[in-house]
Amino acid sequence: MRLFHTSDWHLGQSLHGQERDFEHACFFDWLLGQLQLRQPDALLIAGDLFDTVNPPVKAQERLYDFIVRAHEQLPKLDIVMIAGNHDSGSRIELPAALMRRLRTHALGRVHWLDEGELDAERLLIPLTNARGKVCAWCLALPFLRPAEVTGPQLGDDYLKGIAKVHEQLTAAAQGKRKKDQALVAISHAHMAGGSVSEDSERSLVIGNAEALPARLFDPCIAYVALGHLHKPQQVNRESRIRYSGSPLPLSFAEINYPHQVLEIELEGAELVSVEPRLVPRAVALLRVGPAPLAEVLTQLAELPAPDLLQDPNRQPWLEVRVRLDEPQPDLRQQIDTALSGKAVRLVRIGAEYAGTTDASDDGQGFVELSQLTPQDLFSRAWAQAYGNEVDEQTLADFAQLLQDVQLEEQQP
Template sequence: MRLFHTSDWHLGQTLHGQERDFEHACFLDWLLSQLNLRQPDALLIAGDIFDTVNPPVKAQERLYDFIVQAHEQQPKLTIVMIAGNHDSGSRIELPAALMRRLRTHAIGRVQWLDDGVLDSERLLIPLTNSKGKTCAWCLALPFLRPAEVTGAALGDDYLRGIAQVHERLIAAAVERRNAGQALIAVSHAHLAGGSVSEDSERSLIIGNAEALPASLFSKDIDYVALGHLHKPQRVNREERIRYSGSPIPLSFSEIDYKHQILEVEFDGANLASIEPRLVPRAVHLQRLGPAPLTEVLEQLAELPVVDLLEDPQRQPWLEVRVRLDEPQPDLRLQIEAALNGKAVRLVRIAAEYAGRAAADGDDASALVELGQLTPHELFGRAWEQAYGSAVDEQTLADFAQLLQDVQQEEEQP
């Protein structure tokens, strides 16, 4: 059987305030064409479907229009999508009954039965080929929040709770499958050994732990389709454990990523091949600098001018980084004047100030925007400024737990 693995669509995302619906529409059109061309038996979407727990209506329409079109084009296609840490699990599951009529399974959270047994039935999804034969079982593992894996029956150890979910679900899958059927996990998590994007991935820290061990996925699992990290990669050089990465660059730090989906083939239960399919970039991201202002203005002057025959929606997003010796009150005016008539769209100006630290080779002199800091980094800086010492581990753990509680409350419809 053949499947597509993709993740981290982040529908509804904005880039420094600029809407990106056009780019997502181009990706989904391309994905539909690939489904038609390659005719996979299943499409796995490994979380962060949306960029926020309360996505704009247009983003939700994009998702559901895509699902309807995919089903009309390929009625036997099975779609499995799970919630990521950016998603609301309840929102992802809200239309689940309706989507099942379109062979789409939406899993937003794990649930436990009254006797403390994992409800593995709803997390195990049969994957069939074009002849209707069950060739594999998909283990759907949405982003696991503390409230779902801790409590009176499970204990208060979040990491142990995560391990229990994996152990019990894998055991149920092993018991369920027949000879020759593959076990395929789809999960949204940060596994140890994964390479993180600089400024577009929300931290998953719980207490002192961030990255989970890849050993959660025993050798019984033939393929692990991961979401959360935006860079396509293997985990610990294991061929069977993969991040597909995001389909579009979600920040300027991802300019050089090879955005892709993965086409995965099985021969019975054996992983036969994994082939990347590169996603065409509808809109390029472009960075200038860091350089002194005079050099930056010269580089801006060399940019191509607007071609009235080209689609303005395809003009690159531009980030300009300037090194300054002193504040320039009219910095934006100078840059915008230099960009007049140029075929780019300015979305960000970042200024770095030269000083003692910079002369010593310390990057601490660079101005840091709030959006570039994780909540944990911001809390640590505020603590150190208030108390004159680094935040201790227990306080950081307490803050992380509070942050998770707040994010969970935000999800409530």
């Protein structure tokens, strides 16, 4: 059996105010081509389909158009997609009944039956091969919010609630599987040891409590398709537990990531291989600096002029980072003048004054409000008001308040 694993599409995302719809359209065209070429039996989309809980209409149209085109192209393809922390679980599940007609399974939330028993049946998806034979079972684990795994019957411990979901779902899957059928999990979570892109990945819980242990995934599970971290990576060097990474660079911090989709081969119940399929970058991200202003202006003047045969939508996004010795009130004008007639699209100017540094931005001193998480802002405000670092209990209280607010935002 052959699977494709992808995640973190972030449809509707903008890069410093510039929409990325063209890039997502190019990615979908490429992915459809890969599906046709490689003929996988299933496509696993591990969360963060959208960039916000209330995505723009165009982003929703992109998703559903892709699903229809994929089904028309490969009528026997199974698609499993789960909600991530950026998604609204309710929104993801809303068209589920219609999508099942396209062999697409959309899971946004977990539900509990009487006496604290997980409704595991709806989270177990049979995956079939080209002949219609069930060759694997997919354990679908959307991003688990505290309100879904804690409560009067479940207890107040968030991590214990998550462990209970994994245990009960794995037990149900083992009860369903037959000989030579593989178990495959799809999950959206921050696993301990994962490498984070600070500029574009939303922290899930303060104090690193969101970092879940890999032991949650029982050894009987042949492959774990993870979403949330944008850099492709294995968890604890286990070849069976992987983040595919995002198909697009979602910030300038991700310029050097290898963006990809993973192709997984299973033989019976065993994992045989995992191979990357590199996603071509439709629009390059270009960074000039950090350097003194004169040097930056020289580099900008050396950028190429537009190619009249090139689609303007493919012109690179540009970030300029300048080190200043004194205020430059006309900094934007100088940069715009240097970029006149150049084949780039300026999206951000970052400036620092000599001698300023900030550990939160790799020592370079460039910090932008959009790059700071609510936790960062709270910690900075606390330190400024009280002259010392915030304690862990206060951070935990803030985390709970933040989660409550985010949960309210997702109510339809």
